[in-house]
Amino acid sequence: MNERLAVGDANGADVEDAFRWAKGQDDLGEPLINNKSVRSSIADWYCEATGLKNTKLRTMSALSKGETPGPEASITKIVSANKLQDIGNFGMDSLDMAGMLKTDDPEIQSFQNAWLGAPGLRIAGGTDEILKNIIAERVLGLPQDARADKGMPYKDIPSGKV
Numbered sequence: 001m002n003e004r005l006a007v008g009d010a011n012g013a014d015v016e017d018a019f020r021w022a023k024g025q026d027d028l029g030e031p032l033i034n035n036k037s038v039r040s041s042i043a044d045w046y047c048e049a050t051g052l053k054n055t056k057l058r059t060m061s062a063l064s065k066g067e068t069p070g071p072e073a074s075i076t077k078i079v080s081a082n083k084l085q086d087i088g089n090f091g092m093d094s095l096d097m098a099g100m101l102k103t104d105d106p107e108i109q110s111f112q113n114a115w116l117g118a119p120g121l122r123i124a125g126g127t128d129e130i131l132k133n134i135i136a137e138r139v140l141g142l143p144q145d146a147r148a149d150k151g152m153p154y155k156d157i158p159s160g161k162v
């Protein structure tokens, strides 16, 4: 849970970067920000970024009272990693093939880094699927996945070896 808390605070291209980028890019003679699908994505990322900020503040309050990070840190990790990947994809898509080129432009680099790094972030510290299980079971209190080895000591789990 400590690792997820740290990963969930990962730096990278965020909604402000996507917004600034969309305002400065041309989309067939129109500013990219006028594209409805781009506007819709930026609105989604804004909601996610605001939710993340407030969830992190809640976690900081808990930590300041001596509590340990709870399973809600899984929410921060899964939302931030997926948002980073979406924003990286958006930046790279808008650059078309030029997105593949090495550049010194820090704005483009931030999209390239997100595009290359976010898929790994969705695995490291617990994959999306594992985090969804944690959120379902420990945050929402939904029934657990069926597990034949539940409550069984590791040495007794059938391995297939004779």
Ligand SMILES: Cc1cc2nc3c(=O)[nH]c(=O)nc-3n(C[C@H](O)[C@H](O)[C@H](O)COP(=O)(O)OP(=O)(O)OC[C@H]3O[C@@H](n4cnc5c(N)ncnc54)[C@H](O)[C@@H]3O)c2cc1C
Residues within 6 Å of the ligand: 120, 121, 123, 124, 125, 126, 127, 128, 129, 130, 133
């Ligand atoms: C960039 C990066 C950095 C890393 N850094 C470190 C590090 O510093 N230290 C370290 O120890 N490890 C590190 N790792 C390893 C990382 O912790 C593991 O890769 C991760 O926990 C997933 O485990 P796994 O690779 O064994 O996948 P598996 O557990 O084999 O999962 C394979 C697939 O099956 C799915 N799956 C597995 N179990 C379930 C289930 N119960 N329900 C639904 N789906 C399931 C997974 O979601 C995944 O899609 C890093 C990984 C990456 C990508």
